Amino acid sequence: MKALLNQQNRAPLAFAVMGLLLVGVGMGQSWPFALAILNLCLISAVMSLGVNIQWGYAGLLNLGVMGFTALGGLAAVLVSEAPVLEAWSVGGQGMAVSFILVVITIILSILVYRNMAASWQRRLTLTGLYIGAYFVINHFYGPAVYAIESVNPATSGFLGGMGMPVIFSWVLGGVMAAGVAWVVGKITLGLRSDYLAIATLGISEIIIAILKNEDWLARGVKNVAGLDRPVPFELELQATPWFVDMVQSLFSGRLAELLDTQRADALQQLVIQSSSIFVKLCYTGLFSVVLVVVLLLSMKALNSPWGRMMRAIRDNEEAANAMGKNVVRQHLQVFVLGSAVVGIAGAMLVTLDGQFTPTAYQPLRFTFLVWLMVIIGGSGNNLGAVFGGFFIWFMWIEAEPLSIAFMDLITAGMEQTSDLRKHLLKSAPHLRLFIMGLVLLLTMRFMPRGIIPEETRLHSV
Amino acid sequence: MFAAAIVGGIGSPIGAVVGGFVIAFSEVIVTYAYKKFFIYLLPESLEPSGLMQFLSTDYKFAVSFIILVVVLLIRPTGIFKGQSI
Incomplete structure (x- = not known):
């Protein structure tokens, strides 16, 4: 068991388990649902890579993740809406x-x-x-x-915006988040870690307040809905001949078994189901490209001299400073880089949702959940951050069905009308936070450095 | 509240009181609607049309956060030298 869980085996094992979990959801619940989880897992992974750049490489305690996510979302509106x-x-x-x-x-x-x-x-x-x-x-x-x-x-x-395809907003989202991060970093990076956390928390709240109240910019709390999509709409897809043909050839075996009268209806059903899966797969493809690019670049950066310098600064600021590294400047650089990645993820998220709702930006969901992903996945390890993004998002979604099933189980023996049973069933959704806390505590107890921890590079002299 | 403690200086009771006053008063001063104030002060012909606010009330907490950040930058231990954590 120990050998199975050693450093090299842990990452492939963790991802294999994750894949099985997603397949399990696909078989047990439904495939579109599993793909929806997977898409958000990919976005969460990009987001936690961004936080990992800041916390894992350089030890910057940025609690303003939500603000940069929202800026990415704003970019999606500013790029894709018609002026x-x-x-x-x-x-x-x-x-x-x-x-x-x-x-x-x-x-x-x-x-x-x-x-x-x-x-x-x-x-x-x-x-x-x-x-x-x-x-x-x-x-x-x-x-x-x-x-x-x-x-x-x-x-x-x-x-309004620039009326361009929404995919460009992923770039603009990164640039905008980086620009704001530069200003924020200039102001706050002189502070020590705990003060930096308070300052970034406050600044992210201010960003959200501006987005909520400046209606001329992105309609504020009136929301912008119906954003442009990088992939075709399901309804259009259902009317396209090549798509119908493709579904027909894919399911030809199943269709052949049916009677002639039922065939048209069955085909119609299959086309509707497959269009939803197809659209989600398109998103999965786009997000995977971004995730792979960001992941490869971060791994390269972490193993480069630059990454070594960052880790040196993180582990001992004074020593790195004495060796002639400009700590404040490097902190600013890594803060801007990490925030840019978070901004890209924010733009991707709004693209997937198709609407921009400033009220949806809650610190619990966009700051602390992302932090949980980095901490549980393993800060300082890019694969760990990606895994954390997948695993925590999966738990966040699946916590609800799990807790309802759990409550059903423990109330099974009670009378149908008993007040305790009603109360327990009603409070099942609130178990989500409890489960997240439990996951955090168990991971911290048994794997204090995360599920896929940072590689320790000990070289014997 | 947290802002008030830090602005005043952590570990200093007088600092906490002063911090609370600074935060609360600046929040109200910046977001108060001065319309009534000017109605009494000025002759009727000059009565203001808007609410005469500096900032919308929705930005109330933003004010306290900005004061917090500014104080952290200028005097990291708070207005009354408290402990530095």
């Missing part, structure tokens, strides 16, 4: 002016900061500048926002 020309014509000018004014304010404050000695005069000038800028910018910004949000508020009421 709302009417909104641009009534409010575009005011928006442009206020944007330019914001840039001018930032440049001015940098100039003041650089050219004046640290004194109360400098503080006073900066404060005055900011207060003045606030009123001037609001003079243009307020009316522009009002005008944009009054254009068909029920269906649009925002500036």
Whole structure:
């Protein structure tokens, strides 16, 4: 047993078990359901690779994962939605002016900061500048926002996007998350780890608050639904001749057994079922490509001199600093890289959902669950992070059927009308968090370094 | 609440009180609707049309987080020198 669970065997074994679990869901529940889980597993794996870059390589405690995911989602809206020309014509000018004014304010404050000695005069000038800028910018910004949000508020009421295929948003999502991560990192990376955690947690909440309230940007809590899709719609697929032919040839054996009168109906059913599976498989293919690319790049990076330097910084900051490594700069770099990967995953998630709902971004789901994936999978090991993404997402979804089955089992002997039975059955969905906690505790107790732990590179001298 | 403790300085009771006041007052000052205020202060002809808020009330908690981050950057131990954790 010990030999079976050694370092080399663990990763293939873990992934084999994962594959069996997914196949089991496919056989026991349904194939579209198993594929839906698999798709989200792939996205979660990309997300936890991003967090693994930050935590596993460099030891940065980033609790703002949710914010970067949401930025990726925003990118999906900004890329794929058609531009709302009417909104641009009534409010575009005011928006442009206020944007330019914001840039001018930032440049001015940098100039003041650089050219004046640290004194109360400098503080006073900066404060005055900011207060003045606030009123001037609001003079243009307020009316522009009002005008944009009054254009068909029920269906649009925002500036719209660029009207490009949604797949480009995966790139833009990464770039946007990286840009924001650069700013956030510049501000917060001077802080020590626990303060960094608080600061990033707060900043991610601020990002979500902005997305919820700035309706001109992505409709806020009114949500953007019906986003463009990189794959065909099921209904269109069911009407395409080549798809129907393909289903017919795939299931020719089963169809031949039926009577002529039943054949058309059976074919119709099969086409409907297969179209849903086909669309999900298309997504699986797209997400797998992204996951494999990100995984290969991260593995290469981890084994390169750069990765060694990162681990050195993580393990002993002072020593690495003494060896001439610029710790703050490298931290900023790895923070930006990790956030970019999280942003890509965020864009993929919104693409899969087909809608952008800012209220859906909850820290439990998007920060702590992703952290759980990294910790349980094995921080510092890319395969571990991928496995964590698969396993935790699988548990998160399957916890509900499992707990309902468990409650059914323990209440089987009780009377149908007993209050205790009703209460237990009603509280079954809440067992999800309990199960997640149990998984975390058991893993931490028996495999403190994760299921697929980081390889220790001990070289005897 | 957490923000208040850190802003004031962890481990310093006076700091916690002051931190609480700073956070609470700045939240209200920034998101308060000053319309009524100006109605009493100014002659009727100048009555403001909007609510006269600096920021929408939805950003209330964002204010406390921004103060938290700023304090962490400038004085990592809080306004009253508390322990550094």
